[in-house]
Amino acid sequence: MDRTEARAVIKYLQKKSITFKKMHEDMVNTLGEESACYSAIKKSPVDFKRGRESIKNYPRSGHLKSSTMDDQVETIHCMDLNDRRLSVQQITDTLGISAGSVRTVLTDILGMSKLSA
Template identity: 55%
Template sequence: MVSTLGDTSPRYSTIKKRAAEFKRGRESLEDDPRSGSTRSSTTSDQVDAIRRIVLKDRHLTTQQIANKMRISYGSVKSVLNDTLGMSKLSARWVPRIRTPDQKFVRHDLSKELLARFQTDPDYFYSRIVTQDETWVHHFEPE
């Protein structure tokens, strides 16, 4: 099998186990259904509640939402990222859906910035803002 399938061939122990199962009458290669809890422990009510919480205050952290909902951090993160399609941007939860126009503009701007960088890297680096440039006024009372 290794010469035919290469690295994708199953291990010998797997083949031996499957052969024994087929001798006992098994007819399918599919896994049998398993008992126990489902993969996701969040309900649609929880998803709706998380959506309402986030829309009310987009500055909440994942841990704060988990504490309010009394569910695990991982469940909240899964709901926010996978179910609701949201990500954290500038300390706010925002939908991460972009329109084709937005993708096109982002692509063009990226190409333009790359061209500027390739033309003169030193000048390009000198023009990058690396932090908030708020003006701080120094005042010394007399």
């Protein structure tokens, strides 16, 4: 279930003055594993009581995911294929992105792992 849909259900149940525990039980019985967790159910009505009207996600500040864009992924992939002995730090220094981003690209996106002899 999408977060927006979950917020809509929670907002509806809150207007019916149902307790957090009953909301969670109802959603688990109806939706199963797709239901929102108890902490999310407990947090959303508080936001609605504070005046939040929208069930949509608010825009958040912060950096865009520029280090995992397609061109960066392709660049890291080519660097790794050209020289298998490159370290994460060398790639980081060359591209000017964080070591965590390089590791994410290598392991999660490209599916590469470290193998020992």
